[in-house]
Amino acid sequence: MQVLAVDDSRTMRDMVRLTLTGAGIDAHLAEDGVHGLEVLDEMTPPDAIITDINMPRMDGFGFIDAVRSQEKYRGIPILVLTTESADDMKTRARQAGATGWIVKPFDPQKLVKALKMVAG
Amino acid sequence: MSDPMAEIKASFFIECDELLESLQDGLQLMDEGEADSETVNVVFRAVHSIKGGAGAFGLDDLVKFAHRFETAMDDVRSDKLEATHDVLKLFFQCGDILADLVREARENEPHDPSRTAQVLTEIDSLLGSSAEDEDEEEVEFQPMTLSLDLPGIDADPIPASEPSYTIVFEPENELYSLGNEPLFLLRALRELGDMHVTCETKSLPDLDQLSAEIGTMIWTIQLTTSEGEAAIKEVFDFVDGICRLEITENSPAMASLLPDLDLAPDLAPELPPLPMPAAAENPSVETPFVAPEKSSPPSPPATDAKPAQATPSQDTKPAPKASGAATAPRATVRVDLHRIDRLVNLVGEIVINQAMLTQSVEEAGLPPNSTVRTGLEEFLQLTRDIQESVMMIRAQPVKSLFQRMGRIVRESSADIGKDVRLKTEGENTEVDKTVIERLADPLTHMIRNAVDHGLESNAEREASGKSAAGNVHLTAMHRSGRVVIEVSDDGAGINREKVHQIAVEKGLVPPELQLTDTEIDNLLFLPGFSTAKEVSNLSGRGVGMDVVRSAIQALGGRISITSERGKGTTFSISLPLTLAVLDGMIISVAKETLVVPLNSILETLTLTPSDLLEFGPETHVVNIRNTFVPLLDLGAELGYREPLSDYSGTVVLLIMQEDGSRAAVVVDAIEDQRQVVIKGLQDSYGRVPGIAAATILGDGKIALILDPVDLITQSSGRTRPMSNLEKIAG
Numbered sequence: 001m002q003v004l005a006v007d008d009s010r011t012m013r014d015m016v017r018l019t020l021t022g023a024g025i026d027a028h029l030a031e032d033g034v035h036g037l038e039v040l041d042e043m044t045p046p047d048a049i050i051t052d053i054n055m056p057r058m059d060g061f062g063f064i065d066a067v068r069s070q071e072k073y074r075g076i077p078i079l080v081l082t083t084e085s086a087d088d089m090k091t092r093a094r095q096a097g098a099t100g101w102i103v104k105p106f107d108p109q110k111l112v113k114a115l116k117m118v119a120g
Numbered sequence: 121m122s123d124p125m126a127e128i129k130a131s132f133f134i135e136c137d138e139l140l141e142s143l144q145d146g147l148q149l150m151d152e153g154e155a156d157s158e159t160v161n162v163v164f165r166a167v168h169s170i171k172g173g174a175g176a177f178g179l180d181d182l183v184k185f186a187h188r189f190e191t192a193m194d195d196v197r198s199d200k201l202e203a204t205h206d207v208l209k210l211f212f213q214c215g216d217i218l219a220d221l222v223r224e225a226r227e228n229e230p231h232d233p234s235r236t237a238q239v240l241t242e243i244d245s246l247l248g249s250s251a252e253d254e255d256e257e258e259v260e261f262q263p264m265t266l267s268l269d270l271p272g273i274d275a276d277p278i279p280a281s282e283p284s285y286t287i288v289f290e291p292e293n294e295l296y297s298l299g300n301e302p303l304f305l306l307r308a309l310r311e312l313g314d315m316h317v318t319c320e321t322k323s324l325p326d327l328d329q330l331s332a333e334i335g336t337m338i339w340t341i342q343l344t345t346s347e348g349e350a351a352i353k354e355v356f357d358f359v360d361g362i363c364r365l366e367i368t369e370n371s372p373a374m375a376s377l378l379p380d381l382d383l384a385p386d387l388a389p390e391l392p393p394l395p396m397p398a399a400a401e402n403p404s405v406e407t408p409f410v411a412p413e414k415s416s417p418p419s420p421p422a423t424d425a426k427p428a429q430a431t432p433s434q435d436t437k438p439a440p441k442a443s444g445a446a447t448a449p450r451a452t453v454r455v456d457l458h459r460i461d462r463l464v465n466l467v468g469e470i471v472i473n474q475a476m477l478t479q480s481v482e483e484a485g486l487p488p489n490s491t492v493r494t495g496l497e498e499f500l501q502l503t504r505d506i507q508e509s510v511m512m513i514r515a516q517p518v519k520s521l522f523q524r525m526g527r528i529v530r531e532s533s534a535d536i537g538k539d540v541r542l543k544t545e546g547e548n549t550e551v552d553k554t555v556i557e558r559l560a561d562p563l564t565h566m567i568r569n570a571v572d573h574g575l576e577s578n579a580e581r582e583a584s585g586k587s588a589a590g591n592v593h594l595t596a597m598h599r600s601g602r603v604v605i606e607v608s609d610d611g612a613g614i615n616r617e618k619v620h621q622i623a624v625e626k627g628l629v630p631p632e633l634q635l636t637d638t639e640i641d642n643l644l645f646l647p648g649f650s651t652a653k654e655v656s657n658l659s660g661r662g663v664g665m666d667v668v669r670s671a672i673q674a675l676g677g678r679i680s681i682t683s684e685r686g687k688g689t690t691f692s693i694s695l696p697l698t699l700a701v702l703d704g705m706i707i708s709v710a711k712e713t714l715v716v717p718l719n720s721i722l723e724t725l726t727l728t729p730s731d732l733l734e735f736g737p738e739t740h741v742v743n744i745r746n747t748f749v750p751l752l753d754l755g756a757e758l759g760y761r762e763p764l765s766d767y768s769g770t771v772v773l774l775i776m777q778e779d780g781s782r783a784a785v786v787v788d789a790i791e792d793q794r795q796v797v798i799k800g801l802q803d804s805y806g807r808v809p810g811i812a813a814a815t816i817l818g819d820g821k822i823a824l825i826l827d828p829v830d831l832i833t834q835s836s837g838r839t840r841p842m843s844n845l846e847k848i849a850g
Contacts, residue, residue: 011132011173077299099299100358105176120304
């Protein structure tokens with residue numbers, strides 16, 4: 001499995017990378033939405049995308065919007081990774097076009113489980 | 121690789137430093153009223169990211185504080201709270217505490233809650249709520265571990281007595297458009313227990329009319345599991361609300377009927393292939409089933425029929441011009457400092473080698489336009505470029521240092537009840553890493569001095585027609601191959617009468633001696649000098665400007681003062697860009713070649729008989745513009761030769777000592793003035809009095825680099841302190 005993870009925090013990227021590689025998943029990393037789109041264009045379409053919400057240059061909402069607007073990436077499941085655990089997170093994620101959400105700091109097992117849920 | 125979590129934690133703290141830096145920058149901009157909404161976002165994100173990372177490592181104190189700070193920032197971000205000067209003052213304090221908490225977490229130091237508590241109370245009153253009020257909202261932070269023992273994929277055989285459930289699952293169109301895949305959900309369900317699936321495909325259209333994003337199938341699942349209904353709901357967590365989901369626990373009687381209902385055992389993996397996006401890409405596919413769903417995106421869209429909001433990514437959110445560049449990701453590599461030092465050393469070798477080569481070419485007497493000479497010219501240029509580039513690797517912007525000073529100003533001005541604004545300039549000026557580290561203490565002291573002594577009290581300022589709040593400027597710039605750092609205040613300036621009076625009272629200068637303004641200003645650098653009427657909390661800690669000056673000199677730097685009565689005082693530090701090379705004067709004494717650091721030499725002169733005055737056996741003084749300066753014979757001092765009988769006609773270097781006194785050092789000749797590469801001697805020889813280091817000259821010979829000040833201090837018998845001599849002279 002191949003996953004693109006977008007987060008402006010290096011710590012978070014490291015953790016996601018470690019979690020994914022530990023579960024035998026190929027991790028591609030990007031630092032913000034703009035970078036995420038660049039990385040996405042350079043790789044074979046990933047099986048899933050994980051993205052942070054609060055990011056410089058282009059936030060998670062803008063990023064998901066931009067991904068979903070491209071036909072070839074339409075069906076890629078996207079998980080939102082965020083510290084916002086408020087109830088409206090679900091609504092917000094859905095509005096943004098995300099498939100699912102993970103609350104930071106994430107439980108690695110849950111992240112892998114969620115990935116399996118959306119990307120097999 | 122060592123423990124991956126420890127590594128990530130280390131990198132988290134590095135990231136924290138960067139985040140704290142952008143936090144300070146942002147707050148500064150906000151305070152100056154130059155912030156746009158992105159600046160506020162940057163500040164918010166900085167706090168937010170620190171909280172996020174801290175949560176992962178179970179740093180509870182940090183998380184709790186960052187959370188409150190973040191909440192306050194969020195209110196500013198959403199315009200619920202106005203970022204007034206007072207609010208920002210509190211935010212600056214929050215930033216300081218956040219930095220403290222980060223440091224404490226890194227060093228494993230215990231946390232003192234008293235200071236945090238006070239600021240938290242202030243935040244609470246600002247927000248009109250307290251942390252307790254909102255603990256529901258608070259993220260439940262569990263330190264995370266990276267063990268990846270996933271639950272077994274192959275479920276154990278299920279005992280017959282386990283409860284079973286009937287699940288009806290009918291996806292809505294939105295479920296597909298958001299990228300969900302029923303197959304994966306069914307697989308996840310299967311991991312919970314034994315499962316039988318039937319699929320209602322009555323409304324499934326013909327293959328050529330199939331759409332990836334139209335829900336046309338209904339699944340009915342019989343699941344036997346001990347995990348409970350919650351576990352089943354968890355599987356459908358992401359699709360809750362965008363599908364019809366009915367979960368009913370079967371009665372035992374019904375469960376017993378199950379085998380009869382077993383229509384398609386273990387059907388899940390053999391489900392009819394779900395329509396994949398690839399199918400929708402085929403432009404020839406038309407679907408008559410487009411339900412007029414509000415959230416349904418246009419199915420098989422013609423390429424020119426994209427929704428308006430589907431603009432190219434770059435346009436969705438243009439980076440704000442002010443902060444965009446600053447927030448762009450930095451491409452950096454972390455390198456072990458030892459490796460860089462090795463590189464610096466090697467470059468030093470190249471510089472030496474190149475000098476030797478140049479000398480050989482000179483001696484070979486080749487014509488100026490020979491290929492060897494032109495080739496050498498190019499080599500020279502390249503060497504210089506390499507040297508500069510390598511030095512740049514060790515260079516860091518002074519920003520981190522300046523930001524620490526911001527805190528010093530905030531804390532010291534609060535301590536003595538003055539309003540002080542710090543303005544920094546040239547924060548991106550780069551200086552050698554070691555220089556930055558060793559500059560922190562002297563700079564801290566100078567800043568404290570400026571706040572404590574330099575600036576008047578608020579009332580005094582207003583009385584003299586100035587703004588009540590004092591200003592301290594901290595500036596860094598490159599000037600002729602050196603770095604100049606200035607600390608200036610717009611205070612009362614140096615009260616020269618008082619400084620002179622104190623110096624006389626303390627016996628530092630003879631009362632009858634006439635001093636120029638500059639000389640009086642320089643009295644501040646004398647050991648033990650302090651003009652503070654009472655020892656305040658800040659200055660007067662027994663550390664004077666003399667210590668500041670020796671610290672600066674140890675870095676190969678110089679410090680000077682300019683002051684204007686009523687307008688303020690400026691301290692200016694001039695530093696070499698690097699500690700690896702030095703501007704030196706090449707001199708010779710008794711056929712030995714030596715290097716004297718250029719920054720220690722005030723001036724050079726040739727003595728005339730009338731300049732000289734013999735004062736007892738082997739004790740000479742030189743009359744330099746009516747001041748008597750002791751004479752030091754370098755050749756004799758180093759044991760190269762006997763003292764000369766007559767010093768008239770010799771060349772002397774006028775050296776400034778740390779206490780402001782001067783000495784004239786006799787040398788035989790001045791050969792050259794150039795950059796030399798510093799080679800430490802301490803590893804091989806320990807500390808040699810009067811000798812700072814060594815270097816290798818163009819001819820391959822080793823030359824010692826003198827520490828003239830140390831040399832003069834060592835030479836007890838031949839020189840006397842200036843004050844004594846001046847007393848005699850006066």
